[in-house]
Amino acid sequence: MSVANIAEAVLVLNSGSSSLKTALFVNREDQPIATCLAERLGTAEAVLHWSNEAGKTTYELTDGSMAEALAKVVELVEAALGSLAPLVAVGHRVVHGGESFGKATLVDEEVAAEIARLSALAPLHNPANLAGIHAMRDRCPAVPQIAVFDTAFHQTLPEHAYLYPVPKTLYQAHKVRRYGFHGTSHQFVSREAVKVASLPADDHGLIVAHLGNGCSATAVVNGESRDTTMGLTPLEGLMMGTRSGDVDPGLLSFLADQTGKTLDEITSMLNKESGLLGLSGLSNDMRTVSEAAEQGNQNAQIALDVFCYRLARQIMALTAALPKLDALVFTGGIGENSRLVRKRVTEHLRVLKIEIADERNADNGKSSNHVISPEDAAVKVMVVNTNEEWEIANQSLALLEK
Template sequence: MPARNILVINCGSSSIKFALVNEAHSQFPLSGIAERLGSPDAVLHWQRGSGERDSLIIPNGDHRTALSQLLPLVQGAAGGKLHGIGHRVVHGGELFTAATRLDPKVLAAINATAPLAPLHNPANLQGIEAAMKLFANLPHVAVFDTAFHQTMPEHAYRYALPDSLYREHGVRRYGFHGTSHRFVSRRAAEMAGLSVGDSSWLSAHLGNGCSTCAIVNGQSRDTSMGLTPLEGLVMGTRSGDVDPNLHSHLHRTLGWSLEEIDRMLNRDSGLKGLSGLSNDMRSLEKAREQGHAGATLAIEVFCYRLAKSLAAMSCALPQLDGLIFTGGIGENSPLVRSKTVAHLRLFGLSLDNEANARCVRGVGGAIQAYGAPRVLVVPTNEERQIALDTLALLDH
């Protein structure tokens, strides 16, 4: 049977990331992004394989415009043989524990979950509906960021709040980045020569959004993000954990509205807020080398809070087969990895400096010092995982 092609689509409110995944090739035949959708500057960028890059201005183009421009490019790159479309959906609530074929009932359920992810689910739906009209004769599959974490035990996902808030309104910890944590833990088991079904991992997905996860025998047992992606670690622009009473304190003392506090915690905090400079770790590492106090502090807080979260996640593991670093920062910052591991001395973790320095720009591998517990850098590939989940569903 010839290798099949899956188009993976990830829609934001004003963007669409896409990748054409061929099951037999590690490189994407086509990938890219449509951004600034709905504005006069809307543009579609794409790349064929590792070579030719191209762009097309689509003034005021919406999701549907971008997808219709993308359609002939995809058909061409797939040699006219496209087998299905996998959609990333951020929040599946408690309804979805695995990838699911899209139909009117599933669309309605994703819509009903929108209050839990008001920035993400409506945008995901917009893209899904546009794609289902344009690719009407193809199977469409939703892959949920939250699904992997539906194996968490109740003592890990419940908040200590009145029971009715959970029973009637779904207020609980859901977790995100599930597709990435799932992909890298499977890959880590492969790299270590261990069985997925008999191994335990701590995983740190570090990008503009960051989360940790405890994975036992291929299942999520705990994760740092909660009801929303704001809980947990310090991130690019998100604060992570703060005192729950901060809202009322800021409202009382500064007169801030809920919207202002929400914006500050999600858009103006994290690395950006601490450094007063940037949410980009690369810029902060350069500024730190030049003695910038804010950048230095932001990196220290980021690494300490990450180590603290990993130590907390270890409560869910029967043993530790390895610590995984992934995501843009996790895969490319030897500094963050070494500073974080330095806080975890009680675990006996220690890095080989040369191996750590070598793991950047897509290079993965073991970076622990000789005789120390396993530490791996594992490049994530959420698009491939979404394609694999889509194919697995099409095989049934």
């Protein structure tokens, strides 16, 4: 695209502790003209990969810092746009907004301070997200910085869905409750599913299963989240790539007694050494696990069985939040691409009259307008590709218009 044809641009940032992902959107088109991945930040091996229509270019970073990576991104964005004048906003993914943020928010000093305070709920994510915000404010002080929160979409959960059955004082004093995550994905995908399936905007019930290295499922009623599988942290809920999902809370004290491990060590194990990786002993990648299972690896078969069964069980549980179920929607890397997982999961859902058509499932719904269930099915089963970066850009533009 010629720089002369660019009227406005939004840069989307996802800042992590050791990585940075960006996407550059122009003229309200839902596909970026350029993307960036900076990885291994904080090490001597830090690199930045910039991809656009010309191809992929890799840059070595001198000191490997987030500041250096962002400086390079700004330089590349300026070159892509011709200048920074078309850049109307920088949209930042922020993992935890607690109860403070239910929508995209313009970042000022007060908002930045609240994001910092909420770091207690997401110590691995919020500080990194905030560092990206501060760095971009320094680099582009005239450009609005907008925070879009993973938790915001789930702020419509009713009290009976978000409260834990623990002493109420823990909620009152420390805001211990269920928050949910992957909100931008669930919001984008549920809206797209309603559009594709021609469902009434004010009369629909969906379950969206976002399945990647991190996994969550959400019950959506008339565009609002009514229940979701993740909780206070992203560890609750479904089995994931390296996360266990739901386990008996007594497991922690049992393992501490039996192994001598500390609470931090056990929590790290549940987050980083469990899930598909832990049960298969092979990988956190569903593609690797599925291939091994098909070749007869028993541990891989067990990991796949547990993953699909626990997902189906959670989908069944989420129907309690719905007045009706119009569609089950798969998204995320696994949800969009694993024919085997979709088939195995839906086989556990026969009591809901949910089924898929093998020929539609075979091409991920591409030839059947995203629908992989039979034509006359009572509940549609769909595959909808997520676009979290565009959702952040779209929400940023909507906020600016207000």
